[in-house]
Amino acid sequence: MSPPAVEVVDLVKRYGPTTAVDRLSFTAPAGTVTALLGPNGAGKTSTIEICEGFRGADSGSVRVLGLDPRRAGNALKPRVGAMTQAAGIPTGARTGEWLRLMASFHARPVSPDLLLDRLGLAAAQRTPFRRLSGGQQQRLSLACAVVGRPELLFLDEPTAGLDPQARMATWDLVGELRSAGVSIVLTTHYMEEAERLADRVVIIDHGRTVADGSTADLTADRQELRFGADAGLDTEGLLTALPAASSIDVLHTGADGRCLYAIATGAPGGLGPEFVATVTTWFAANGVLPADLRVQRRTLEDVFLELTGRDLRES
Amino acid sequence: MTDSATTAQSPFTPAPGAAPLHRMVRAQAGMELRVLLRNGEQLLLTMVIPVLLLAGFSLVPLIDLGPGPRVDFLAPSVIALAVMSTAFTGQAIGTGFERSYGVLKRLGATPLSRPGLLAAKTLAVLGVQAIQIVVLCAVAFALGWSPNAGAAGTAYAAALILLATAAFSSLALLMAGTLRAEATLAAANLVYVVLLGLGGVLFPLSRYPDAARPVIDALPITALAEGLRTALSGGPLALAPVAVLAVWALIAATLTTRLFRWE
Numbered sequence: 001m002s003p004p005a006v007e008v009v010d011l012v013k014r015y016g017p018t019t020a021v022d023r024l025s026f027t028a029p030a031g032t033v034t035a036l037l038g039p040n041g042a043g044k045t046s047t048i049e050i051c052e053g054f055r056g057a058d059s060g061s062v063r064v065l066g067l068d069p070r071r072a073g074n075a076l077k078p079r080v081g082a083m084t085q086a087a088g089i090p091t092g093a094r095t096g097e098w099l100r101l102m103a104s105f106h107a108r109p110v111s112p113d114l115l116l117d118r119l120g121l122a123a124a125q126r127t128p129f130r131r132l133s134g135g136q137q138q139r140l141s142l143a144c145a146v147v148g149r150p151e152l153l154f155l156d157e158p159t160a161g162l163d164p165q166a167r168m169a170t171w172d173l174v175g176e177l178r179s180a181g182v183s184i185v186l187t188t189h190y191m192e193e194a195e196r197l198a199d200r201v202v203i204i205d206h207g208r209t210v211a212d213g214s215t216a217d218l219t220a221d222r223q224e225l226r227f228g229a230d231a232g233l234d235t236e237g238l239l240t241a242l243p244a245a246s247s248i249d250v251l252h253t254g255a256d257g258r259c260l261y262a263i264a265t266g267a268p269g270g271l272g273p274e275f276v277a278t279v280t281t282w283f284a285a286n287g288v289l290p291a292d293l294r295v296q297r298r299t300l301e302d303v304f305l306e307l308t309g310r311d312l313r314e315s
Numbered sequence: 316m317t318d319s320a321t322t323a324q325s326p327f328t329p330a331p332g333a334a335p336l337h338r339m340v341r342a343q344a345g346m347e348l349r350v351l352l353r354n355g356e357q358l359l360l361t362m363v364i365p366v367l368l369l370a371g372f373s374l375v376p377l378i379d380l381g382p383g384p385r386v387d388f389l390a391p392s393v394i395a396l397a398v399m400s401t402a403f404t405g406q407a408i409g410t411g412f413e414r415s416y417g418v419l420k421r422l423g424a425t426p427l428s429r430p431g432l433l434a435a436k437t438l439a440v441l442g443v444q445a446i447q448i449v450v451l452c453a454v455a456f457a458l459g460w461s462p463n464a465g466a467a468g469t470a471y472a473a474a475l476i477l478l479a480t481a482a483f484s485s486l487a488l489l490m491a492g493t494l495r496a497e498a499t500l501a502a503a504n505l506v507y508v509v510l511l512g513l514g515g516v517l518f519p520l521s522r523y524p525d526a527a528r529p530v531i532d533a534l535p536i537t538a539l540a541e542g543l544r545t546a547l548s549g550g551p552l553a554l555a556p557v558a559v560l561a562v563w564a565l566i567a568a569t570l571t572t573r574l575f576r577w578e
Contacts (some may be wrong), residue, residue, distance in 0.1 A: 052424060054578075078333040078426045088421025090413060092350045104342035105426045107332030114326060148426075180325035308490040 005183035017067035022207035081150035094126035227290035243267035333426035347439035402483035411499030485567030492575030
């Protein structure tokens, strides 16, 4: 059994009076994609930069490929690829020559031409970094992280600000890297990205792990009945018709006075056919015609918002 | 096809490993050199200004440079200025911005070690200086320069240039590694202008007030310019310029090692 790609236990990082990472723990198994998902300022980048060896921890332990990233930096650097938020590429360097330079630091690199082609950068080969679009700069940064054929890849917000095509190209590449056996740890605040790419999702908020598991684990046992109806719906009345341990939430209020409701239940039998019949019987008795009535699993987004709150954050 | 067969065929199958150090340093030095030679402002500083000063003041008697052909005084001066502009001014500004753009941080995550990066930067600086010296000598010869230096004088001049490069580079990195990029830009240009005026580059040292001489003689640019001038005109190969440059190099390198911050 190879050691986990990354193992973080009780990690703490402070910047002056601010605690950015507050006893965070998670494990990224080898050969899988692990997504650190969290709102801005949750401590994702601090965590990943500590794993990359850019920063030291205040306390706690971090093991990358079984090694301490601060002490074993030289041994880890050839084995670990890093895509940082700031690309760190000189403004005057050209796309192709910079990627070739990064390739020349490694013993058995991926062909730079292949990578340029795959990431849609072939036509921008001779363009200086400062003249690339934001999306092109990001893809070049990804290519630089990948070119050394690393065992482990850290991707900090790999698709932030990319257009849909570029995002798809990035996702395809991440999928291919995973099938090739590369362990990947990425940060994101896009649910769709985490849901689509990650074997394992670690939800982080205020520097702590608030949930950890596969998307299926995180959304399991969270069936709910959703429907649209007027804002004035008698939810009290509906609730009394339902078995005990049920709840009704308003997920969303539209400008037209329509609301999106969600009913969940912890009653024995759960959200089965009889439960749905009870709800629709009450609708019939009260003259309510619900729109888009459906039974569904909660999405990762629901879980995320439930755990991290719906309020907008500063920063 | 089995899963392992698919894996083996992927161009991304992990196969990590660092390249040999000499290959990394050569590649990085080539990159640094190309970026330097493509940068218009750097070229203005390292090539255009020295050539204009050499040609302008050799042809037009605006300042009294003492006895002898004007170009004989100016050629060593301008070589000294060119060495300073590349090793100090250009390198301070370039490295300062690299630091603020996170280039140094990102390179720190590659297999290229920090000593390897410094070696590459040094090679790039020496490469630019070689080009500068060839160009300036060609212009000086065209203007009638007739240096008078034997093998010993030439070797002495080369040693002075290397020592000055070490001192100026350390000072450049000290500035770039401790100040903000914008502050480095301003300070490096200011130092360039001040040393150009005070350092015996355009004016013979005898023109400066006696009281200021101890300070002026202790400047690295004075040591380099005066040392080159004596060596290339067949004068005695004095120890003083070597000592001045060595002390500057030692102090700056020590401070840089202690204070340089990569981010």
